[in-house]
Amino acid sequence: xxxxxxxxxxxxxxxxxxxxxxxxxxxxxxxxxxxxxxxxxxxxxxxxxxxxxxxxxxxxxxxxxxxxxxxxxxxxxxxxxxx
Amino acid sequence: xxxxxxxxxxxxxxxxxxxxxxxxxxxxxxxxxxxxxxxxxxxxxxxxxxxxxxxxxxxxxxxxxxxxxxxxxxxxxxxxxxxxxxxxxxxxxxxxxxxxxxxxxxxxxxxxxxxxxxxxxxxxxxxxxxxxxxxxxxxxxxxxxxxxxxxxxx
Numbered sequence: 001x002x003x004x005x006x007x008x009x010x011x012x013x014x015x016x017x018x019x020x021x022x023x024x025x026x027x028x029x030x031x032x033x034x035x036x037x038x039x040x041x042x043x044x045x046x047x048x049x050x051x052x053x054x055x056x057x058x059x060x061x062x063x064x065x066x067x068x069x070x071x072x073x074x075x076x077x078x079x080x081x082x083x
Numbered sequence: 084x085x086x087x088x089x090x091x092x093x094x095x096x097x098x099x100x101x102x103x104x105x106x107x108x109x110x111x112x113x114x115x116x117x118x119x120x121x122x123x124x125x126x127x128x129x130x131x132x133x134x135x136x137x138x139x140x141x142x143x144x145x146x147x148x149x150x151x152x153x154x155x156x157x158x159x160x161x162x163x164x165x166x167x168x169x170x171x172x173x174x175x176x177x178x179x180x181x182x183x184x185x186x187x188x189x190x191x192x193x194x195x196x197x198x199x200x201x202x203x204x205x206x207x208x209x210x211x212x213x214x215x216x217x218x219x220x221x222x223x224x225x226x227x228x229x230x231x232x233x234x235x236x237x
Contacts, residue, residue, distance in 0.1 A: 007133055007205035008216045059138035061201065075135060075203075079219030082132070082163060082204025083116055083175050083195060 001070050003036075005046070006077035009053060012046035013076075022070040029055045030064035032074060046076070054079055084159070085143040087134065089166040092176060101160045102180055108157045110184035112191040114177050120170035122217070128209040130217075132165040132174070135203035139163070146197045150179065153193070154186040161194060163202065193230055200227045 001022040005013045026032050033055075037047040047053060055062055056075045068074055084101070094115060102108050120127055143161050150159055158180040168174060177198065179190035206217040 004135070006135055006203070007207070056135070056138055056203070059135075059141045061142075075138065077135070077203065078205060078216065080200065080203050081206045081217040081219055082134070082202045083199035083223075 001068065002073040004073065004075040006075065008078055009046045009076045012042045014042045022068065022072075027067060028064065029057065029062060029066050029068055029074065032068055033064065033076075052078060085140060085147055085161045087136075087139050087143070087163050087165065089164060091164070091173060092162050094173075094176065097160060097162065097176060098178060101158050101178060105157050105180065107182055108180040109182045110187040111158075111178060111180040112184070112187040113179075114175075114191055114195050115173055116175040116195070118168045118170050118172045118174060122208060122210075125208075125210050125212075125215075127170060129167055129169045130209065131167045131207045133205045133207065134163075134165045138203050142202045143198065146194060146201060149197070150190045150193055154179070154181060154190045156181050156186060156190055159190065159194065161198065163198070163204065165204070196223075196226045196230060199223045 001020050002017065003020060004017045010016050023035055026035050033047050033050060036043045053076050055064065057066055057068060057072050098111060098113060102111055118130055147159050147161060150156060156179055160178045162176040164174055177191055177194040179187050179194060181187040200223050208215050208217055
């Protein structure tokens, strides 16, 4: 699974992207957030207020209930502020 | 057509190219977003726009396709810049052309409203207190929701 982070989520996590083996216990975006936050440090800080973080799976905006698999590209970021 | 680029754009040249040869166009409406020097009471020296390559293009193409499904449009154009921009710089251009003005005005407004809430861009402002990520505005979500309330069809 490829993980990407943008804006202040990237700054807190400390990296723009990484590859992980999707843990067996992770079935949804919400599970993945919980698993990442449990790493502690910058991850815990990035996901401490889950309501502020948005997710995309394979370039599509999704809710936290969306399923994830090892083949997915999952991105986490704050609400968008373009335009 | 959509473009995501670091360099500036020439509004006149873009609109001319967009409508060239399309003599069915009766009205062309455009919106250009610029970098302001103030955010609330804070002076902004410059800003850096970050985006999600791949998803950005896909999101803009989807927004454009939705506008075409909703209004009878002859042409549309979305250009969004990224990188470091200073007050007065152009950030974004959206334009819609149709046989009649109503569809052009409405589609142009629709494109910028949806771009603001769906395209994965983030602004980092340079303020006197240091760099600050811009917070999303509830008013932008409300602007997008307004279109859902209007229903489909122009």
